[in-house]
Amino acid sequence: MPEIKNETSEDGALTAADAEPDGAPTTISRRGFLGAGSATLAATALLGGRLAAEVPSPAEVAKAEHDRSATNPGPENAPLAAENPSSMLPPPTDHGDVPTFWYSFALTHRRQQEGGWARQVNIKDLPLSKDIAGVNMRLTAGGVRELHWHQAGEWSIMLSGTARLTAMDTEGRAYVNDVQKNDLWYFPAGVPHSIQGLGPDGCEFLLLFDDGDFSEFDTTLISDWVAHTPKEVLVKNWGVPESALANLPKEERYIFQAALPGSLAADKQAAQGGLGPSPVAFDFPMHAMAPTKKAAGEVRIIDSRSFPVSTTIAAAHVIVHPGAMREMHWHPNADEWQYYIQGKARMTVFINAGNARTMNFNAGDVGVVQKTMGHYIENVGTTDLIFLETFKSDHYVDLSLSDWMSRTPPELVMQHLNVSRETLAAIPKEKLVVVSDGSKTA
Numbered sequence: 001m002p003e004i005k006n007e008t009s010e011d012g013a014l015t016a017a018d019a020e021p022d023g024a025p026t027t028i029s030r031r032g033f034l035g036a037g038s039a040t041l042a043a044t045a046l047l048g049g050r051l052a053a054e055v056p057s058p059a060e061v062a063k064a065e066h067d068r069s070a071t072n073p074g075p076e077n078a079p080l081a082a083e084n085p086s087s088m089l090p091p092p093t094d095h096g097d098v099p100t101f102w103y104s105f106a107l108t109h110r111r112q113q114e115g116g117w118a119r120q121v122n123i124k125d126l127p128l129s130k131d132i133a134g135v136n137m138r139l140t141a142g143g144v145r146e147l148h149w150h151q152a153g154e155w156s157i158m159l160s161g162t163a164r165l166t167a168m169d170t171e172g173r174a175y176v177n178d179v180q181k182n183d184l185w186y187f188p189a190g191v192p193h194s195i196q197g198l199g200p201d202g203c204e205f206l207l208l209f210d211d212g213d214f215s216e217f218d219t220t221l222i223s224d225w226v227a228h229t230p231k232e233v234l235v236k237n238w239g240v241p242e243s244a245l246a247n248l249p250k251e252e253r254y255i256f257q258a259a260l261p262g263s264l265a266a267d268k269q270a271a272q273g274g275l276g277p278s279p280v281a282f283d284f285p286m287h288a289m290a291p292t293k294k295a296a297g298e299v300r301i302i303d304s305r306s307f308p309v310s311t312t313i314a315a316a317h318v319i320v321h322p323g324a325m326r327e328m329h330w331h332p333n334a335d336e337w338q339y340y341i342q343g344k345a346r347m348t349v350f351i352n353a354g355n356a357r358t359m360n361f362n363a364g365d366v367g368v369v370q371k372t373m374g375h376y377i378e379n380v381g382t383t384d385l386i387f388l389e390t391f392k393s394d395h396y397v398d399l400s401l402s403d404w405m406s407r408t409p410p411e412l413v414m415q416h417l418n419v420s421r422e423t424l425a426a427i428p429k430e431k432l433v434v435v436s437d438g439s440k441t442a
């Protein structure tokens with residue numbers, strides 16, 4: 001953007017201190033202003049009397065984009081810059097110092113082992129990721145994420161393929177079930193469990209933990225515990241001879257290749273003790289769930305009201321058709337941790353006092369929107385946009401800008417925004433969640 005030097009002169013020319021706290025235009029007819037340098041005059045005229053700290057007009061930005069102002073003769077990571085055109089060439093409404101709310105699993109270290117791999121995005125990668133840490137994991141057919149538990153609650157969505165889950169509930173009852181693409185699961189903190197990829201090609205899934213400091217590489221593993229327990233204690237604990245324990249792992253296994261399991265019915269039967277199977281539904285078959293809202297897309301909201309075991313993570317699975325948009329909204333209860341499954345998105349987060357930033361998102365990217373901050377997510381690609389909105393909460397809640405405007409006396413809104421009664425009447429009267437392109441239907 002054009003920049004005005006804050007010229008100082010003894011006769012009180014324009015300075016940054018003259019800006020009004022709310023960013024409103026400063027009265028420029030100050031004593032001695034006419035005596036200021038001609039450069040200041042010219043620049044002020046160019047900006048229509050506004051100060052450099054203000055947002056440039058679209059016309060100014062359009063001009064800057066097409067003259068030498070936008071050139072970039074220095075070094076550039078061109079492929080990465082091309083992934084985020086809204087950072088390279090922000091919309092003119094972007095302004096201020098907004099914390100980065102984008103990261104990508106494509107940039108993370110991938111821990112590869114025989115049987116699968118894992119990579120994570122937590123607060124170390126993305127400082128705004130305070131409430132939630134995300135892990136992306138792949139297991140081959142037969143590959144096992146070994147028997148373990150952790151201090152954080154684990155929520156998950158299957159992205160590809162199928163897996164067999166096992167767990168034991170807090171009453172000591174066994175849970176075994178198979179999940180497929182788009183199914184969810186949740187294991188509370190301390191509940192022991194495992195995940196095994198099934199045929200033909202294993203699975204890939206996203207895990208979310210209700211703690212941004214969580215590390216997937218710091219969990220309680222059965223192999224690790226056993227490897228760090230004196231042999232005589234294991235003998236006493238299990239009542240078996242030490243010779244039977246000669247081949248125990250010497251270190252953690254974490255992920256390893258195993259044989260494919262037998263039938264689900266056989267595994268359920270084999271794991272079930274005298275207490276019978278666990279009545280706790282640790283998984284949620286979202287693949288069979290009808291959308292809860294439809295308007296230029298699909299939305300499925302899953303939280304503890306429909307998935308009772310999931311007491312710390314609430315989620316919305318959102319599909320936005322090409323050209324459509326997740327409407328302008330905010331969440332009063334928690335930060336939003338997003339995962340992009342498919343398509344191309346543009347999101348602007350408005351963080352008050354004139355500060356706003358726009359970034360682009362692709363499959364495998366993560367976004368975080370701080371609690372209560374206004375945002376939209378626009379499908380800027382040619383395919384359906386599919387993404388997850390997740391929250392560290394027992395319930396999902398969002399508030400819609402259009403809905404709020406309609407739940408307010410019209411005269412009040414009209415005077416705030418200088419819009420006519422006809423315009424206000426045309427704005428949606430309810431929360432649509434996903435909206436189509438209004439400029440094309442108007």
Ligand code: MN
Binds near residue numbers: 149187193
């Ligand atoms: Mn786990």
Ligand code: MN
Binds near residue numbers: 329330336
């Ligand atoms: Mn949101």
